[in-house]
Amino acid sequence: GAGVSQSPSNKVTEKGKDVELRCDPISGHTALYWYRQSLGQGLEFLIYFQGNSAPDKSGLPSDRFSAERTGGSVSTLTIQRTQQEDSAVYLCASSRLAGPYEQYFGPGTRLTVT
Amino acid sequence: QKEVEQNSGPLSVPEGAIASLNCTYSDRGSQSFFWYRQYSGKSPELIMFIYSNGDKEDGRFTAQLNKASQYVSLLIRDSQPSDSATYLCAVNAGNNRKLIWGLGTSLAVNP
Numbered sequence A: 001g002a003g004v005s006q007s008p009s010n011k012v013t014e015k016g017k018d019v020e021l022r023c024d025p026i027s028g029h030t031a032l033y034w035y036r037q038s039l040g041q042g043l044e045f046l047i048y049f050q051g052n053s054a055p056d057k058s059g060l061p062s063d064r065f066s067a068e069r070t071g072g073s074v075s076t077l078t079i080q081r082t083q084q085e086d087s088a089v090y091l092c093a094s095s096r097l098a099g100p101y102e103q104y105f106g107p108g109t110r111l112t113v114t
Numbered sequence B: 001q002k003e004v005e006q007n008s009g010p011l012s013v014p015e016g017a018i019a020s021l022n023c024t025y026s027d028r029g030s031q032s033f034f035w036y037r038q039y040s041g042k043s044p045e046l047i048m049f050i051y052s053n054g055d056k057e058d059g060r061f062t063a064q065l066n067k068a069s070q071y072v073s074l075l076i077r078d079s080q081p082s083d084s085a086t087y088l089c090a091v092n093a094g095n096n097r098k099l100i101w102g103l104g105t106s107l108a109v110n111p
Helices: none
Strands: A005-007 A010-013 A019-024 A031-037 A044-050 A065-069 A075-079 A088-095 A109-113 B011-014 B019-025 B030-038 B045-050 B054-058 B061-066 B071-076 B085-093 B099-101 B105-110
Touching (some): A005 A088, A031 A075, B011 B019, B019 B030, B030 B061, B030 B071, B045 B061
Antiparallel strands (some): A019 A075, A031 A044, A088 A109, B030 B045, B030 B085, B054 B061, B085 B099, B085 B105
């Protein structure tokens, strides 16, 4: 079946501009996660959605970052007033309702802020 | 703070050897344990998960879990150059679906 999809695959933007990154999870997966991975670094958790529950935003690095999930499916991560330090690969993952909650990743969006 | 630790490597093994990758975790309440492989420039890919003490085998891969020692490992038998990648260990604690991630171990399999 179809895996997690993300768009765009690459995004180059100027410092100060806003960007939107999209994630479409695996059909039927109720949980959706956003991560950030800088070059040569580990995965940095950003935000987690589970069904209709309030999202866990504990990993968002600043109030310039926000995310929403519409209809329990597609999610959009928005970064306002981008900074050069926002340059990274943004990864989305989804998991099923039942355990053990293994996560499946999309191909990522490579964001470059110039 | 819940932590997952891995040696960063690089771990270098000859082709055909057994590669052993190790991971320790701090939260005794952890219930599920995952190994992912990440090729350079690609996203993480699930290899296998384990939640019971002991060994779990899947092809050339064996995951080993020791909850008493808070230790999980991944063995790769008959290592191939195509196994060269970074291996990420992740741990899930209880009903929280968030995973705590290690920083990964870089593996190089030399022909």
